[in-house]
Amino acid sequence: MxxxxxxxxxxxxxxxxxxxxxxxxxxxxxxxxxxxxxxxxxxxxxxxxVTKKRIDPHLRRFGAKIQRFREEAGLSQAEAAKMVNVTRSYIGQVERGITRCRKDFSERLGVALMRPEEVAEAWSELVRSAKYxxxxxxxxxxxxxxxxxxxxxxxxxxxxxxxxxxxxxxxxxxxxxxxxxxxxxxxxxxxxxxxxxxxxxxxxxxxxxxxxxxxxxxxxxxxxxxxxxxxxxxxxxxxxxxxxxxxxxxxxxxxxxxxxxxxxxxxxxxxxxxxxxxxxxxxxxxxxxxxxxxxxxxxxxxxxxxxxx
Structure with missing residues (x-):
């Protein structure tokens, strides 16, 4: 592209x-x-x-949770992205663990997926663990x-x-x-x-x-x-x-x-x-x-x- x-x-x-x-x-x-x-x-x-050579295991686990919550909510990546005003590719990056999302974004995503407490807990436990x-x-x-x-x-x-x-x-x-x-x-x-x-x-x-x-x-x-x-x-x-x-x-x-x-x-x-x-x-x-x-x-x-x- x-x-x-x-x-x-x-x-x-x-x-x-x-x-x-x-x-x-x-x-x-x-x-x-x-x-x-x-x-x-x-x-x-x-x-x-730049192609990522390593994926932080904490981010991978967080992304897997987000993907599961999204699928359980019956939303596609595109639908979830529209609800939180980002691109579909960004949702995909979060779910694959190749980007670390900010806390304020995770809060909006939690509301969109109807899992605010679970997403907030996962962000605090997993995403904050990445040094960079x-x-x-x-x-x-x-x-x-x-x-x-x-x-x-x-x-x-x-x-x-x-x-x-x-x-x-x-x-x-x-x-x-x-x-x-x-x-x-x-x-x-x-x-x-x-x-x-x-x-x-x-x-x-x-x-x-x-x-x-x-x-x-x-x-x-x-x-x-x-x-x-x-x-x-x-x-x-x-x-x-x-x-x-x-x-x-x-x-x-x-x-x-x-x-x-x-x-x-x-x-x-x-x-x-x-x-x-x-x-x-x-x-x-x-x-x-x-x-x-x-x-x-x-x-x-x-x-x-x-x-x-």
Whole structure:
């Protein structure tokens, strides 16, 4: 199955940064309907995912329960998907144990299958036991060996940059928090990869936990932004349709690449050339439109003083 991305951007805040050539190229290749980008972007990598070599037994058991509950309710995958506003293929992924669904999704699914208590119990017992979401497992492995990482965060600070208190607000399970902190060793391992982060500026204003946590988080961003192998930029916010969410690109020493795109219900990893071309173009344009490193540090300090002190 061939996949494509439908891109449409509308600039909310003007910016004097960036190159006309980069904007023109992205319009031509990605069908953007405006003449520039000032900030956020997201990607739908579709069904081209890296083949999963392992299926977590906890997720397999959870999926088997969901399949049984669905069949006992007399629903097809398509019917169940329509009731919870997802695709049929996503229901299939959950039932096969190849993706880890979020708690809020499992709650809606439980209601749709008329088994809210059983689904909630199964999610707490089985899904929370996975250290990494299964859909992220392959990319986490690629991330750990990459020589170059490029990451765009639309909603919250990237996991590699989160302080522990910030991460604890986002992650319920202790194992997940510990795993996230362990992942951050990527930034200090030898050989140290080059890591380029772009944050949507709304991330700096969005309270996670408390003002005290945000103060600690923004101070940490300032500290890490001074590291030799870290490039941190903040992009002005923009509105777009057709695509959504954060994304990451991992480049290996042999120049092989993979991209990961998050979504409200999970995420997908792709090594498809067509998708990689688009994410590379998107990141290049975002980087051109974002504040430079020095201006980013100044902006973070300003937000810290005005909002979180």
């Amino acid at each position: 061939r996949l494509g991305l439908s891109w449409e951007f509308r600039v909310l805040s003007p910016s004097s940064h960036g190159a006309t050539y980069g904007r023109t190229e992205l319009v031509r290749k990605s069908h953007i309907t405006t003449n520039g980008i000032a900030g956020t972007t997201g990607l739908d990598l579709g069904a081209h995912m 979401p299964q859909y992220f497992e392959d990319f986490a492995s690629l991330e750990s060996t990459a020589v170059l990482l490029r990451k765009y965060s639309a909603d919250v600070v990237d996991g590699l940059l989160q302080v522990e208190s910030y991460a604890r607000v986002l992650l319920r399970a202790e194992d997940s928090v510990l795993a996230r902190m362990k992942r951050q060793e990527i930034l200090t391992r030898e050989p140290t990869p080059m890591v380029c982060f772009i944050l949507d500026e709304s991330v700096l204003y969005r309270e996670v936990g408390s003002p005290e946590i945000m103060n600690a988080q923004l101070n940490h961003l300032l500290e890490v932004s001074a590291w030799e192998k870290v490039c941190l930029q903040v992009a002005p916010t923009a509105y777009y349709r057709g695509v959504s969410g954060s994304f990451s690109i991992a480049t290996q020493e042999d120049r092989d690449e993979a991209a990961y795109a998050g979504s409200a219900f999970g995420g997908e990893t792709s090594e498809e050339a067509e998708q990689l071309l688009l994410v590379n173009e998107a990141f290049a344009v975002l980087q051109a439109r974002a504040r430079n490193v020095a201006d980013t540090r100044t902006f973070i300090r300003r937000v810290l003083e005005e909002r979180w002190t």
